[in-house]
Amino acid sequence: MKIKMLVLAALLITFTGCGSAPPVVSDSEAKAVKLVTEADTEFKSGNYQRALKLYEAALDVDYSCENEYGIGVNIINIARVYRKAGKPNEAHRFLETLFVKIPLTLPNDVLSEAAFLNGMIYFEENNIISAEKWADTALSNCISTCTISGKIYNLKSRLALAQKLYTDSLLLAKKGSELNSIQEQKNELSNSYRIMAEGYENLDRFTDAVKYYTLALQMDKDLGEGQKVAADLMGLGTTFYKDGDMKEAATYFKRALLSYQGLNDKIGIAAVNEMLKSLNVSDFK
Numbered sequence: 369m370k371i372k373m374l375v376l377a378a379l380l381i382t383f384t385g386c387g388s389a390p391p392v393v394s395d396s397e398a399k400a401v402k403l404v405t406e407a408d409t410e411f412k413s414g415n416y417q418r419a420l421k422l423y424e425a426a427l428d429v430d431y432s433c434e435n436e437y438g439i440g441v442n443i444i445n446i447a448r449v450y451r452k453a454g455k456p457n458e459a460h461r462f463l464e465t466l467f468v469k470i471p472l473t474l475p476n477d478v479l480s481e482a483a484f485l486n487g488m489i490y491f492e493e494n495n496i497i498s499a500e501k502w503a504d505t506a507l508s509n510c511i512s513t514c515t516i517s518g519k520i521y522n523l524k525s526r527l528a529l530a531q532k533l534y535t536d537s538l539l540l541a542k543k544g545s546e547l548n549s550i551q552e553q554k555n556e557l558s559n560s561y562r563i564m565a566e567g568y569e570n571l572d573r574f575t576d577a578v579k580y581y582t583l584a585l586q587m588d589k590d591l592g593e594g595q596k597v598a599a600d601l602m603g604l605g606t607t608f609y610k611d612g613d614m615k616e617a618a619t620y621f622k623r624a625l626l627s628y629q630g631l632n633d634k635i636g637i638a639a640v641n642e643m644l645k646s647l648n649v650s651d652f653k
Contacts, residue, residue: 394433396429396432396435397433397435399429400426400429400430400435400438400442403422403423403425403429404423404426404441404442406422407422407426407445410422411445411448411452416449419449420449420453423442423445423446423449424446426438426442426445427442427446430442434472436472436473436474436475437474437478439472439474440475440479443463443465443482444463444481444485447459447460447463447485447486450462451485456492456493459486460486460490463486464486466478466482467479467505476509476510476512476514477509477510477512477513477514477515477516479505479509480507480509480514480516480520481506481516483505483506484502484506484519484523486502487499487500487501487502487503487523488523491523491526491527491530494530496527496530496531500524503520503523503527506520507520507524515551515553516553517547518544518545518546518547518550518553518560519544519548519553519556519559520544521540521541521543521544522540522548522556522559522560522563524540524544525538525540525541525544525567526563529563529566529567529570534567534570535567537563537566537567538564538567538571541560541563541564541567542560544559544560545557545564548560554587554590555591555593558584558588558591558596559584559596561580561583561584561587562580562581562596562599562603564576564580565577565578565579565581565603569603569606569607569610572610574607574608574611577603578604578607578608581604581607582600582604584600584603585597585600585601585604588600594627594630597627598628598631598633601621601623601627602620602624602636602639602640604620605617605619605620605623605624608620609643614647618644621640621643621644621647622644624636624640625637625640625641625644628640
């Protein structure tokens with residue numbers, strides 16, 4: 369388990385030290401950590417093929433010394449690469465081996481993270497039934513020191529929202545926001561607020577929608593999350609549009625356009641331009 373504290377960075381789980389000496393690791397563990405560190409750098413740079421090879425090499429090292437934690441984490445890392453590379457079936461194949469094919473006892477927090485990621489990928493494929501199954505699996509494994517319960521509730525809330533179960537979605541997102549606040553998961557807390565805002569928007573509770581989109585926007589700006597900032601601005605524009613305040617809607621759509629242009633997000637740019645066109649934006653200059 370000594371590698372546990374080192375490899376969890378790949379899952380974006382943060383641990384704080386207390387000034388104690390670093391753990392002594394074996395040569396095999398040090399090799400695996402080095403490979404994962406290099407793979408993380410390649411992954412963040414968008415070099416997915418290179419990242420995949422490095423994660424696979426780290427996985428081989430972990431298999432050789434039967435490091436259960438490292439095995440689980442690197443299978444998750446490989447699935448993350450396949451997800452980004454647009455190969456969801458490969459991602460599912462790797463993640464699901466953790467639950468049916470590996471004759472090892474894996475830590476619950478690894479299983480919870482793997483099930484969550486599998487559920488997210490199914491959600492992205494609009495496979496609601498499978499996504500719900502894996503969200504429940506993630507929650508059932510989220511015990512003891514697990515710190516991802518908030519984002520699991522966010523996923524369950526998104527699934528309810530996709531089925532137009534707006535009241536259920538709000539209840540789940542509120543639960544997610546409470547857990548994310550307690551666990552100091554700021555990125556996921558902003559997601560909770562955005563999901564709540566969308567739920568309120570669909571219930572025509574526009575004042576509440578504006579409140580939570582604004583909270584999400586403030587957090588996402590502080591976190592430097594450009595894609596989420598654009599989504600928040602778009603949500604605010606849509607909310608004001610539905611509420612009949614076309615001037616305010618135009619203001620937020622223009623801000624969203626600037627954000628999407630900064631991201632070079634062609635789909636986002638097209639969506640905003642379509643809304644501005646429907647507003648006849650020249651009337652609000």
